Amino acid sequence: MRWNWQQPDWPAFRYDAAALRPIEDRFLKGAGVAVGSLAHLDDEERQGLTLSLIAQEAVDSSAIEGEILDRASVQSSVARHLGLKNDQRRANAAEAGAAELMASLYQDYRAPLSNAMLFQWHAMLMNGRRDLADIGRYRTHDDPMQIVSGALHAPKVYFEAPSSSSVAEEMAAFIAWFNASAPDGAAPVSVLVRAGIAHLWFESIHPFEDGNGRLGRALAEKALAQCLDAPAITALAEIIQRNRKAYYEQLHRASLSNQVDVWLSWFADSAVAAQQRTIERVQFLIAKARLLDRLRGKINPRQEKVLLRMFAEGPDGFKGGLSAANYRTITEAASATATRDLAELVALSALRKEGELRYTRYYLSLGA
Numbered sequence: 001m002r003w004n005w006q007q008p009d010w011p012a013f014r015y016d017a018a019a020l021r022p023i024e025d026r027f028l029k030g031a032g033v034a035v036g037s038l039a040h041l042d043d044e045e046r047q048g049l050t051l052s053l054i055a056q057e058a059v060d061s062s063a064i065e066g067e068i069l070d071r072a073s074v075q076s077s078v079a080r081h082l083g084l085k086n087d088q089r090r091a092n093a094a095e096a097g098a099a100e101l102m103a104s105l106y107q108d109y110r111a112p113l114s115n116a117m118l119f120q121w122h123a124m125l126m127n128g129r130r131d132l133a134d135i136g137r138y139r140t141h142d143d144p145m146q147i148v149s150g151a152l153h154a155p156k157v158y159f160e161a162p163s164s165s166s167v168a169e170e171m172a173a174f175i176a177w178f179n180a181s182a183p184d185g186a187a188p189v190s191v192l193v194r195a196g197i198a199h200l201w202f203e204s205i206h207p208f209e210d211g212n213g214r215l216g217r218a219l220a221e222k223a224l225a226q227c228l229d230a231p232a233i234t235a236l237a238e239i240i241q242r243n244r245k246a247y248y249e250q251l252h253r254a255s256l257s258n259q260v261d262v263w264l265s266w267f268a269d270s271a272v273a274a275q276q277r278t279i280e281r282v283q284f285l286i287a288k289a290r291l292l293d294r295l296r297g298k299i300n301p302r303q304e305k306v307l308l309r310m311f312a313e314g315p316d317g318f319k320g321g322l323s324a325a326n327y328r329t330i331t332e333a334a335s336a337t338a339t340r341d342l343a344e345l346v347a348l349s350a351l352r353k354e355g356e357l358r359y360t361r362y363y364l365s366l367g368a
Contacts, residue, residue: 013201019261030275034278037282045289048285061217064213070092070095081099123135144163170205199219202216221236251263295307295350305330306331322351324338324339
């Protein structure tokens with residue numbers, strides 16, 4: 001009995017709820033901060049943030065599995081599904097499918113989970129695929145569903161899921177629990193515990209031929225949204241992508257037993273970090289609006305173009321900072337003009353300067 005689903009207590013996950021309560025409280029408090037911060041944005045800014053978050057989550061979730069999507073194309077596709085104005089960009093099949101899934105998750109977060117919903121999600125995510133026998137339905141192949149790593153000549157079995165013949169029964173139990181554990185269900189479960197168990201349980205069953213990781217993270221987002229009663233998309237996939245090795249290690253450890261305190265603690269920390277990342281983005285937009293308002297009438301079109309380009313990089317800004325060469329490239333300004341423009345932006349406390357000579361770099365000064 002190597003795997004969790006082979007244990008006699010499956011799927012009775014065990015954990016210390018009291019030990020997790022402080023971080024649950026922190027997450028709920030953070031949700032209040034996020035809502036309060038959003039109130040400072042106008043409708044256009046909120047719309048832009050929503051599209052950005054949804055698109056980034058789709059891109060990061062796919063990147064965890066090694067699939068690279070174009071963020072702008074995904075965002076444009078999400079906007080179309082939500083009926084919002086955005087740049088009309090062509091999206092390939094994978095980008096369009098990922099966007100449709102995230103838009104559905106955002107719009108229908110309150111809806112109970114069902115086989116039909118999961119089949120629809122899977123069909124969206126596998127849009128354009130021709131190499132799979134089972135799309136929009138649970139896997140049916142006779143071969144073991146294994147996650148392996150290492151060289152082809154010496155593969156290491158990282159995890160083996162239940163056989164295809166037992167998936168329907170396993171998923172029936174999972175779906176019943178997911179709906180019963182919702183805030184308005186028969187047996188509510190606290191927010192981070194529910195989302196963490198939902199992700200682990202789904203990954204343990206691995207019900208589809210492909211796409212299980214992305215669908216499992218979507219389920220975690222659905223659980224969070226239902227518990228907060230808000231169609232919020234957090235930066236969960238972004239945080240997991242940044243810590244991908246630890247993520248897979250934690251899932252592997254959790255697949256060996258139904259004592260899941262360590263997994264839930266790791267997942268809860270990730271969820272709080274994702275929430276904080278979202279709050280940072282909201283506060284970044286607020287700071288952007290305040291800075292541009294303060295500079296209105298004081299800067300020239302070149303300076304405004306550069307500031308907007310820097311803002312487009314998000315809270316992390318230009319990697320390594322903005323150089324004078326960057327400024328000249330963005331604005332096509334002469335060297336002396338770029339030097340003068342940058343000095344003025346520093347004097348206006350729009351930028352802060354670090355380093356000297358050719359090592360000089362400029363960063364947004366959002367605390368001013």
